[in-house]
Amino acid sequence: xSKFAGxxxxxxxxxxxNKKLLLGDEAIALGAIHAGLSGVYAYPGTPSTExxxxxxxxxxxxxxxxxxxxSTNEKTAMEAALGMSFMGKRALVCMKHVGLNVCADPFVNxxxxxxxxxxxxxxxxxxxxxxxxxxxxxxxxGKFALIPTFEPSNQQEAYDMMARAFDxxxxxxxxxxxxxxxxxxxxxAVVEYVDEPRQQNALNYDAIAANWVLLPANARKRNDVxxxxxxxxxxxxANSPYNIYVEGQNHKLGIIASGIGFNxxxxxxxxxxxxxxLKISQYPLPKKLVRRLMDECEEILIVxxxxxxxxxxxxxxxxxxxxxGKLDGTxxxxxxxxxxxxxxxxxxxLGECFDPCADVAPRPPxxxxxxxxxxxxxxxxxxxxxxxxxxxxxxxxxxxLGFLPPFRAxxxxxxxxxxxxxxxxxxxxxxxxxxxxxxxxxxxxSGMTGLLDAINENANITVIISDNLTTGMTGGQxxxxxxxxxxxxxxxxxxxxxxxxxxxxxxxMPEITQIIRDEINYKGTSVIIPRRECMQTLQRHLKQxxxxx
Amino acid sequence: xxxxxILCGVGGQGILSIATIIGEAAMNENLxxxxxxxxxxxxxxxxxxxxxxxxxxxxxxxxxxxxxxxVIISMEPMEALRYLPYLKKDGWIITSATPFVNIPxxxxxxxxxxxxxxxxxxxxxxxxxxxxxxxxxxxxxxxLLGAAQKALGIEYEKLEDAxxxxxxxxxxxxxxxxxxxxxxxxxAQK
Numbered sequence: 001x002s003k004f005a006g007x008x009x010x011x012x013x014x015x016x017x018n019k020k021l022l023l024g025d026e027a028i029a030l031g032a033i034h035a036g037l038s039g040v041y042a043y044p045g046t047p048s049t050e051x052x053x054x055x056x057x058x059x060x061x062x063x064x065x066x067x068x069x070x071s072t073n074e075k076t077a078m079e080a081a082l083g084m085s086f087m088g089k090r091a092l093v094c095m096k097h098v099g100l101n102v103c104a105d106p107f108v109n110x111x112x113x114x115x116x117x118x119x120x121x122x123x124x125x126x127x128x129x130x131x132x133x134x135x136x137x138x139x140x141x142g143k144f145a146l147i148p149t150f151e152p153s154n155q156q157e158a159y160d161m162m163a164r165a166f167d168x169x170x171x172x173x174x175x176x177x178x179x180x181x182x183x184x185x186x187x188x189a190v191v192e193y194v195d196e197p198r199q200q201n202a203l204n205y206d207a208i209a210a211n212w213v214l215l216p217a218n219a220r221k222r223n224d225v226x227x228x229x230x231x232x233x234x235x236x237x238a239n240s241p242y243n244i245y246v247e248g249q250n251h252k253l254g255i256i257a258s259g260i261g262f263n264x265x266x267x268x269x270x271x272x273x274x275x276x277x278l279k280i281s282q283y284p285l286p287k288k289l290v291r292r293l294m295d296e297c298e299e300i301l302i303v304x305x306x307x308x309x310x311x312x313x314x315x316x317x318x319x320x321x322x323x324x325g326k327l328d329g330t331x332x333x334x335x336x337x338x339x340x341x342x343x344x345x346x347x348x349x350l351g352e353c354f355d356p357c358a359d360v361a362p363r364p365p366x367x368x369x370x371x372x373x374x375x376x377x378x379x380x381x382x383x384x385x386x387x388x389x390x391x392x393x394x395x396x397x398x399x400x401l402g403f404l405p406p407f408r409a410x411x412x413x414x415x416x417x418x419x420x421x422x423x424x425x426x427x428x429x430x431x432x433x434x435x436x437x438x439x440x441x442x443x444x445x446s447g448m449t450g451l452l453d454a455i456n457e458n459a460n461i462t463v464i465i466s467d468n469l470t471t472g473m474t475g476g477q478x479x480x481x482x483x484x485x486x487x488x489x490x491x492x493x494x495x496x497x498x499x500x501x502x503x504x505x506x507x508x509m510p511e512i513t514q515i516i517r518d519e520i521n522y523k524g525t526s527v528i529i530p531r532r533e534c535m536q537t538l539q540r541h542l543k544q545x546x547x548x549x
Numbered sequence: 550x551x552x553x554x555i556l557c558g559v560g561g562q563g564i565l566s567i568a569t570i571i572g573e574a575a576m577n578e579n580l581x582x583x584x585x586x587x588x589x590x591x592x593x594x595x596x597x598x599x600x601x602x603x604x605x606x607x608x609x610x611x612x613x614x615x616x617x618x619x620v621i622i623s624m625e626p627m628e629a630l631r632y633l634p635y636l637k638k639d640g641w642i643i644t645s646a647t648p649f650v651n652i653p654x655x656x657x658x659x660x661x662x663x664x665x666x667x668x669x670x671x672x673x674x675x676x677x678x679x680x681x682x683x684x685x686x687x688x689x690x691x692x693l694l695g696a697a698q699k700a701l702g703i704e705y706e707k708l709e710d711a712x713x714x715x716x717x718x719x720x721x722x723x724x725x726x727x728x729x730x731x732x733x734x735x736x737a738q739k
Contacts, residue, residue, distance in 0.1 A: 187583060189582060264612075353616030354636055359630065360627055367593065
């Protein structure tokens, strides 16, 4: 019996045991808790947010005192996780794909230090950009940092993989990158879980300073060790229970399917695939298994969610004409996979269906009714009408929707914190007015350092920190700087006269517009903080109050 | 047994609580379930949908292929039409008749009604009004679920049981309101 058949069998017996209907994110969280986790470190980011939220609300996690408070950003999260690992305990870091850019420094260097207690870096990619500014594929980061990468294909596998990935991390003394995509993170399935969760690791002093002090002399040694380890990692991937070679009768085609791409392929063959399938869920890519498929099959189709990571390796510079996927247009180069796209790539007929209804109008997301950001934009637009060529540098959050009608208020949105630094650069270039608009959580995530740059040069910019007392876009998580923003600005050296706080309400419009006008006209750095609670969290808090009565 | 369901509406209309009840009933029946949800930015008043698949045999894809949904359950009439390419040619649409107008270019309701009338199996119910008239103002979505019960392939009593388990924590009054709403939906589709 093949390994694949074995896995199918166990799925059937699972139905009777401990089971829960869980999001992929929740399965990951429960898997981590049951694997003896001691701390999760994360900054909210769709589609990864629910992992940390699940751990925050889980009774066992509370009983065990598992750390789960939100971190200020992904870099502080990754570093705290490394500290926990240094002391021998298991830590999980969660983020969305662009968060990995923010913590690239500790992430890449954790590949050099290695780990003591197991570390899993969980990164949720967002193909189709449901809630993101790009489609980057985190598997490249794993390869780049020489870090083994896991990519579950379903919720059960995600749960099971957590224990295995922690064990593997400790066995190899390396962090493990776990990559999922939106559809996996935000889809529910029945997950069976263990009866007895593993105990947490005890504190230990096994971390060797020479490995962790990346002075060039030490780092060169580590670099040789970790580089030499790659062959072992690839051999382990070839023998991984998650990388499965499924036999097929028809060798005209062989399919390589990674992560949830495997599900879409299986969906096309309800009675089982006639073609051999190589399922990939653990990297480095096991070239041995790929070569076997290539030797046995005439044509190769590669089905992977995200960028053509496997395909690029398999196709190589020889640009092999019998290899099909995203690079030759068999599958679209961008956007998430769907069962229909995979069906088409397999040359199968699509089922009969209705045409799209021409009368349906698009319904884009919008700022909530009553949201304070609305009043901020209304005031800002009112004032900026008075100036020739004003420029407003936006940032990442609900308020990015200020680009859309009716406000059409911002001219840029690049990455967390870029509003302030881009406004500064524009002012350096001679632009005036240069306005930055940034949310409270984004400001503490990555805006504070940029504001220090601006203040140090007294750059001619007006910074609006639109404070709704929460991390709104991701559903209302705690914001690291709540109640501290004036103190932070003062601490960075902002002059008291140019630090203004207002309440963004229509009735305060005259006051707010006058303050914005005055601060734009001031030749130097000023900060205006409009502060009013997010409508979503306000409603939640009112409900909680009512329930308590 | 295999049913592919598209649940849709506008962010904040509570399509996920319908999904929770169906999921609870299906899990209790030892059925396989996959339910893809939308979280994040689209929830801010935009169109939202959930692909819910239940089956007595393992389910592979989290997403439903075009032309294969057995039923579209929609909290909003125009949103029901948005996912038409996913509906089977002989599939069912169970929808609220009340438009949710938060965009300037919302089509004329007569146009939406005419588009729905062209389809073979549509149940359109003014669930908001019905919920108010019957003293269950917060259970409009469960009326829709009651109307969809036959198309789902799950026994009526199993949905009732699921409602008891899902809402049990919130007290008997809320459980009874939802049981009543479920019954109203069943009557409405007859």
